[in-house]
Amino acid sequence: MNDDFDPETGQPRRRRGAIVALLGALVVLIGGYVGVAAYASGRAPSDTEVGGVQVGGMSSAQARAALESGIAARVAAPVTLSAGGRTATITPAEAGLTADLDESVADLTGFSLNPVKVIGHLTGGVTRSLETDVDEARLTAAVTAAAATLDVAPKEGSLSVAGGKVALAPPVNGLTVEVEPTVEAIASTWPRSSPVVAPVEDAEPKVSAEELERVKTEFADKAMSGPVAVKVGDKAFEIPAATLAPAISFPADADGKITPTFDDKVIVAAVTTAASKAGATKRAKDASVTFANGQPRVIPSQTGVALDPTKIVAPVTAALTSEERAATIPVTVSQPEYTTAKAQATLPKGLISTFTTYFPANGGGRVSNIRLATRTLNGTFVPPGETFSLNGVLGRRTPEKGYVKGGVISEGRLSENYGGGISQLSTTLFNAAFFAGVEFKEYMAHGFYISRYPEGREATISYPYPDNRWVNTTDGGIYIRATSTGGQVTVAFYGTKKWDVVATKSPRRNIVQPKKITDASPECITQNPVVGFDVTVTRIFKQGGKTVRTQPFTTHYNPEDDVTCTHPDAK
Template sequence: MLIPLAVVVIVAALAYAVPAVLLSGKVPPGTRVAGVELGGLPPEAARTRLDAALRERSEQKLTLNAAGERRQVAPAELGLGFDTRATVEAAMAGATTPGGVLRSLFGSRQIQPVVSVDEQRLTAELTSLAKSVDTKPVEGAIRYRGLEPRPVLPKPGRALDVGAASSAVRAAFSDGRTSAELDVREKPAALTADVVRRTASTTARTAVASPLKLAAGGKEAVVSREQLAAGLRFVGDGKGGLRPSFDAREVAPGLAKALLTTPPKDASYQIVKGKPQVIPSRAGRGIDVKALGPAIAQAVADGARRVELPAAERQPRVTTAQAKKLSVREKVSSFTTRHPCCAPRVTNIHRIADLVDGYVVKPGETFSLNGVVGKRDKARGFVEAPMILNNRFVNDVGGGVSQFATTMFNAVFFGGFEDVQHRAHQYYISRYPAGRESTVSYPQPDFRWRNDSPYGVLIKTSYTATSITVDFWSTERYDIESQSSGRYNVKPITELTESGPECIPMEGVEGFAIDVWRIFKKDGKVVRKQRFHTVYDPEPRLTCKGS
């Protein structure tokens, strides 16, 4: 018997409608999200179950691996999370369609949780990781060992692909993995090893084959092969080749002096009726030191062995305008030491005093006696005189200038300025205050002090046949007093006899230790004390016998 078509349609409609009504408003049976069964649950219950199930995954740190760099980061720090509302909605989508009803009645399905992403936060975290991972390529270069050019071969760098890394991190989080491998790509160097080797064997070798002459304002100077090699490098030119670069810092002082047409003159002061008045500065003419390195590099690039440098104005260290603002108003300290008349050492004391007279030390500057005066030589008026060397008196050009250093040390001491470097004499010399004196030689030991005041310091020197005086002019800050301990750890004189034309007799002085305190006062109150500890060796009594 044939079943009427209308009955078939009604049965089919009921077969679809009844399950559809029953499934309406619930997650279809057999639906699992990340292994969590949600089938048959209403949306709120499904979200609650899913939130609980995914909480551990949301808090479990992800290990990001990139070129050996490992970083553990919480998903929230990466801007990652699970959108359980969207996940449940996706699970329920199409549940009441014929296909959805059939799948619910006769099948099951697995769906991935919907991941929420804060793009800005994820990119920022990966960019931070990239700073630890990325390396710049080592561009090829050429340096010198002695006069021999040595190639530095290029090496590639690397860079984290942030875009690809973002996708890898999302996928790992979505899949429930605890780590993600991030793609790092190679960044090639601009230069090739062949270019570096070829340049080293040709251009770089020729560059130091002979000295380079520099000329300016009618004067000439030479940069030796060794000086060229010490400052010369070949670096990438950005076009796949190498270009010369010269660091002129080592040669600049000597060349600036040799090619100086007119020396600049610092502003200073003259004392008129007990008041300092500014003596204006004067600009000089010489080479532009900043242009020296590029000029030498260009000569090397051009294959030239002579460079004509344009003259430029050379500004003084202390300008007139600066001097007017330094508050040099009054004498803040003065010290005098005495000596016998007319010995060769007196010539040296007077000569160094003349070289330092009128020098202005700006606020914050450190004054170096060797730096300002330079090596003592006969060309500048210094003569041979006795000095202490290797425990004996010997004759040397510039001997005796330690008396000037001692006199200046005491001006620094009573002016309240910072002692940076001083060394007492090996043996005590009775014309100096014990524990408050300084020796000096070239290049070491030096005598250095710092103007730690906000004012300028003018150094004025004067002398007689039997004395040397150093005055400091500035703005007074402190009243300074000196206190000394008694002598202790006294060591006796030893007796020695030597012979030979170079022997200089020594009278002999006991050795001892002594402490000196510098006491800083303001408005009559002590604000600071500074201790100076000095130990003197015993000076032997040396008798010279004729050879």
């Protein structure tokens, strides 16, 4: 038998050995390839970048950790929105923006025998974007909030005729951030370092520039082009456009259309004042009553010429834009409230009441003030039903009117002021009114009791408060005669006597002792002590000897403190 052949295969033994060797080498080669493929499968390709972070050759866990570290600053950085030259920021975590690290490194590793993949793992690489998760609801809310700070409200224009000058300020468009496209832009590009330019749309003002120009041309320029000529009866006068301008405004409706409107009260006042200055109107004059030789005499009332307020506005506003710029306003006859007939019917029939108070004739400034105020009050006539005001008759007491400084009570202490002393006239008037039976509306007693006045029946006065006011509730007009001679002042009411009035007084109660005060100031005025107390005076109305009704007047007096002045210039 030949040893060079294999009896089973019939092949030469050398060839069989070569085949075996070849197969062995192939097995080794395959094993090595598989080993290389297995090694490569556990690593990312050698030149791999995810979201700008190099992770080549790293295991999946290593790549995830490297990516997390590499993007940490970027994903935490606020997102900047830019619109119209303004910026706002959004915090990613609050806006629902997060990085998906696992998805970002998925499929970078994995076993494969595909030579292309194996070689790619060993020699090549991939570039991937960062995978992100977006909570659209939270991102939309964050963008909406940021947009509110970026939006620019439109600026409304204006049209004015102030001072008779037409002035137009044009409107300016604003801008509004478009939220939905901005959300999409952020979601598709986050994270990024550069600002996201938010898409915007114009926000238009309510009233367009064209509408403002229209009203300016059609109305404002014409209305302010010159004065309005007004004819009232046989009088004619002009009203400057600047005088009517405050009555004109330019409101816009919901559609942005402007309709000029007018303040009727302003127009009526402007025309009425101009008509009065031009002598086109005249106030009606009430009748009045005087005494001559001890007898009352009626000074007749006079009718007036007036404008009907309801017939002023229409012709004047029409004239503003008419070519003629002229308005004709009808007149009406105005009647006095207190006519001659009423005055005749309510003439004073005799003395109703009178009262006198006394003062030292050498009382200095206060006496001068009393006599000036008395002359001013004298001759006042109060028609029935009318309200009398002493402050209304006298006005503010000033040096220009001739008043000088006199004694007054201020915060419980004596001091001086212009008009000081006329509270004595007020008290005298109060008592005349008290016994005439009129209805008191306002009066106030002195802070502490002054012995020259009756307890509980006296009234101080100052300007503008407190006043001495009462209503003439008698059956006729009241003529006030006031005189001051020597050391006294007297007020008498002449009219139609309605009541017999008497007064009663209660005993003093709630007695309070004064304090002792030493004052070193030069303004100090010495005060003698007087106790404080409460007292009630009752006014009894009688007719035909029978009591009809009673009216109590309760007065509280503070104590007048015992003040000693130590300054050499004190009084």
